[in-house]
Amino acid sequence: MSLNIRTYRDLTDADRSGLADQIGAQRRRVATRLATVRRVVAVLSGKGGVGKSFVTAGLARALARSGRAAGVLDADFNGPTAPTLLNLPVARCSFRDDAIEPAVSPEGVRCFSMALLLEDGRPLAFRGPDTEGFVWRGALEAAALREFLADVAWGALDELLVDLPPGVQRFQELSELLPVAPAVLAVTIPTPESRDAVRRALRAAIDRKATPLGLVENMVGGPFAGSAAEELAAEFGIPVLARVPFHPGEAVWENVVSKLGRSL
Amino acid sequence: MKFLCVECDRQMQFEERQLPGDGTLAAAFRCPTCGRVVALLTNPMETQLVASLGVKIGGTTLPPQPMETVRGMVATGKPDAFEDEGERGAGSSTVWSSEAQERLARVPNFVRGMVKRIYLDYARDRGIAEITPAVMDMARTELGLEGM
Numbered sequence: 001m002s003l004n005i006r007t008y009r010d011l012t013d014a015d016r017s018g019l020a021d022q023i024g025a026q027r028r029r030v031a032t033r034l035a036t037v038r039r040v041v042a043v044l045s046g047k048g049g050v051g052k053s054f055v056t057a058g059l060a061r062a063l064a065r066s067g068r069a070a071g072v073l074d075a076d077f078n079g080p081t082a083p084t085l086l087n088l089p090v091a092r093c094s095f096r097d098d099a100i101e102p103a104v105s106p107e108g109v110r111c112f113s114m115a116l117l118l119e120d121g122r123p124l125a126f127r128g129p130d131t132e133g134f135v136w137r138g139a140l141e142a143a144a145l146r147e148f149l150a151d152v153a154w155g156a157l158d159e160l161l162v163d164l165p166p167g168v169q170r171f172q173e174l175s176e177l178l179p180v181a182p183a184v185l186a187v188t189i190p191t192p193e194s195r196d197a198v199r200r201a202l203r204a205a206i207d208r209k210a211t212p213l214g215l216v217e218n219m220v221g222g223p224f225a226g227s228a229a230e231e232l233a234a235e236f237g238i239p240v241l242a243r244v245p246f247h248p249g250e251a252v253w254e255n256v257v258s259k260l261g262r263s264l
Numbered sequence: 265m266k267f268l269c270v271e272c273d274r275q276m277q278f279e280e281r282q283l284p285g286d287g288t289l290a291a292a293f294r295c296p297t298c299g300r301v302v303a304l305l306t307n308p309m310e311t312q313l314v315a316s317l318g319v320k321i322g323g324t325t326l327p328p329q330p331m332e333t334v335r336g337m338v339a340t341g342k343p344d345a346f347e348d349e350g351e352r353g354a355g356s357s358t359v360w361s362s363e364a365q366e367r368l369a370r371v372p373n374f375v376r377g378m379v380k381r382i383y384l385d386y387a388r389d390r391g392i393a394e395i396t397p398a399v400m401d402m403a404r405t406e407l408g409l410e411g412m
């Protein structure tokens with residue numbers, strides 16, 4: 001004879017663990033922290049090595065020079081480069097109330113990056129059991145993203161640019177953590193291979209209700225042949241904001257800020 | 265995660281949590297009707313997975329610390345990544361026994377400031393004048409500070 005067992009949702013007594021409530025409190029902490037951020041912009045590609053971090057830094061610096069309050073959250077935990085690209089000062093992380101102060105670039109870009117925390121030359125490694133790391137490592141990186149959003153004293157920002165690693169997993173984590181879907185700036189290089197990877201990433205972003213702002217085509221005029229940005233722009237109905245050559249001047253980024261104009 | 269006493273058809277209530285220090289966790293739940301106690305035992309991988317979500321079985325007893333998961337879990341952090349926050353918000357006369365100081369010194373630098381503050385707050389909130397290894401053990405169990 002089988003037991004007549006009530007199931008999870010049938011049990012409604014107060015639960016001291018309150019795991020769902022703990023998760024809810026984490027989400028509220030993110031929303032509260034970002035209440036002073038006008039817009040979160042995810043810089044994504046889907047393809048590695050196309051210059052997302054380079055574009056993020058160039059755009060953030062141009063935003064700051066134009067008088068906007070800009071922040072960069074370096075979400076590439078395994079290959080963080082934002083501090084170098086933004087010329088951040090080397091300093092200990094300090095605390096303000098219940099949060100950690102971001103580092104501030106010479107132009108005034110506020111930034112937080114795993115590179116500020118890791119020993120020089122060492123990879124991101126977590127404490128924990130020696131085996132089955134694949135089970136919990138992804139959860140820990142998602143937790144790190146949540147804490148970078150919620151526990152950094154971002155303050156009032158016009159734009160918080162989130163520099164994503166290749167692929168779409170971190171974007172999905174980001175969109176789940178944010179109270180509203182982020183805007184998206186896609187970065188590609190001219191090649192068909194990059195086009196195909198960026199197409200998938202843009203599709204994933206749109207599926208999650210993100211608003212695509214446009215495309216930046218990087219490394220133009222060099223050895224990479226193709227018309228990825230034009231093709232993607234036509235397919236998704238979004239603008240090509242810049243075609244960035246190797247060694248661009250600051251005017252390239254200022255032009256992107258100008259083109260984004262009201263949308264940023 | 266909930267536990268049901270099938271015989272009484274009652275939801276069991278969290279009773280206590282133990283962290284033996286080997287990565288495993290034991291959490292006891294009691295039936296409010298018949299008093300029967302069952303224990304949830306997790307292996308290190310399961311314990312780690314729960315900790316990775318930033319949640320605690322039995323509930324949280326501390327306000328969230330800034331970047332507590334990152335600071336508690338990253339093994340390759342710079343020893344001097346954070347300013348010393350041991351005295352942040354303290355202002356108490358709590359002292360550390362030499363044994364407790366030795367034990368604290370074994371905590372990796374990267375997370376030591378946060379751990380120190382948690383123990384100080386724990387002692388202050390309970391009117392404990394001296395932090396000893398026994399107090400640290402009590403706090404670890406009560407607050408669910410795995411690995412601290």
